[in-house]
Amino acid sequence: MQTRIYQKETNRNLPKLLLESLKDLNTSRFLAFQLAKRDITAQYRQSYFGILWAFVTPLATAFVWMFLNSSGTVKLTDTGIPYPVYAFAGTLLWSIITEAINSPIQSTNSAKSILTKINFPKEALITSGVLKLLFNSSIKVGLLLIFIFAYGIELSWGLLLFPIAILGGLVIGNTIGLLLTPIGMLYQDISKLITFGMQFLMYVTPVVFAVPDSGLMKTIMELNPLTPIISVGRNLAVGLPLEYLTYFLIVLAASIPLFFIALVFYRISIPIFVERLSA
């Protein structure tokens, strides 16, 4: 029989908390799957266009930039591959990262009603968010493959490693989102800041244009931790040589322990913001 003790002195033993967190992550597998299934079906049940909405934004952004480029309104450097593929691969990966950052806060927010009433492993919310992300991403990747075929780019072995880049994007996005969730549940400014911030960040990441050869922009873009993910991901998909690979691996390696810390903080902070939730 499980014994639970609730008292005011919170347990600060990080390894123990992490172990509990991972255990709950494991036991809540079915719940996470149910929540993800529920949200995915509910999302498209009352919608006519249904699944199309999953990739409308990256597609639209890519089309805008394709038009801007082909009409000469904006002059972009040559990227080595047909620009539509470059743009769409970029916006696709960018939308995956953005969704990954938003996912923890959104999942926790939508679970407000059960958070204030029933005790369940909260890690399930994070996992269900990841499952939803994987579902949406696989649709987008499918579309990207269609683009690649359509523009006659050769398939390369890199395509098999492409999912790793996506996973990298998911991990780093979820880590950032998870770290922001406790305060994001208190103040609504945070999610607005994220939306605003991501729109701005898109222009200092090589999403729709390449890193310039010199200058301030180059420095900023190369410092940006999201740059290697977009760059490595895209190059894997189209078979170009991998730039920024070491940076990519460093970012990935750094985000894994950060993710665990974020998980523990999330666990500690749940009762604190739940008592202030309005449901």
Next chain:
Amino acid sequence: MTNTEPTVQANNEITKSNETLVEVSGLSKKFCKDLKTSLWYGVKDLISGYSGNKQKRELRPKEFWAVKDISFTLKRGECLGLIGHNGAGKSTLLKILNGLINPDEGKVVMKGRVGALIELGAGFNPVLSGRENIYNNGAILGFTRKEIDEKLQHIIDFAELQEFIDMPVRNYSSGMKVRLGFAVAAQMEPDVLIIDEVLAVGDLGFVLKCFKTIDTILPKTAIIFVSHNMPMVSRICNKIILMDRGEAKFQGDVSKAIDLYYSRFASNDSNVVYSDNTFELLEIKIENASSVEGLQQIKWGNELRLQFVFLLKGSVESSLRIDVIIFDKEQRPVALLKDSKADYSNFISENKLVFNLLHKNLQLSKGIYSLNLSISDDKSPKYRVNTIFEFQVTHDQDIWQPFLLEGKAEKIS
């Protein structure tokens, strides 16, 4: 050798049934009244939460104690009733027991699986059907897919929703939602069950079914039950905590606690509904009755002697009828008290009408009652006042019915 085995087993059974499942000591919780301040305190609590603070927590500006210093233990087979006025802190206490929020002082130890019936359709997604929501809710409560598959038909039958189980939950009535929620929670076989006033919504059939289920699971479960329905509380619970503004005002015996709960709501506002200016009620009381906190008490079975003093401002006919209507705490009219043969003009002296209205052997069941007065004669009503008086009937037994009649069984010769 074989003789000792059954005893050992029996001992294990006994220890199992006597184990304490819930232990609460010195529990306190504070909340902030102002939203923005509360969010800011939230940020500070987050920071101190990460660094683990062990300092004693005082009330910061705009905070108040929602729960203060509550202690109790609960063993398997016991049912604790939590009663109190709205805002006394009952639901907050339940949330702490359920692990949803952290206490500010004190400690809670919960053993075993905890099930909670906190609200209609908590966790139901309105767009999905009842069946899909059973899987959802079951998963939230910790069941595996296999366990839910096994229990699915049982749950649908218990909730009596065979016909509507594939309809979206948003189209369910509130009774259907609570039936579904209760069915899923009841199948859980929890060690500790927390019920927060959800039973008020169901129809009679559902309420009866709930009682039956609670009776069945009570020996194996510790139940914490919050309600405003005193007959339900006295039927199910064997001990009570009466909460008043966060504190445990009384803890222990069921009937005494219910009496105290009633006495908190005793009000003294009477209002004249109609008067033709013949009468004015000056005084009413029970003769020779003790009073507790201003409320006169009379023991069940004793004489009820109501003493009336009216100021007479007009003439009185001999056909005057004076009716006293007795209402119980739930505002049900339970009795009409009158003397149909009296000639009230005999009780007039100078400009006052003074008399006692006597009823021998008062068999009203335990509770607080209020009186309405109606005076009329053959031609027209003359004086009607509501809530002229309140009194309490005391007895050991608390029953739902308005009257506890003394019966005598005899042999048929």
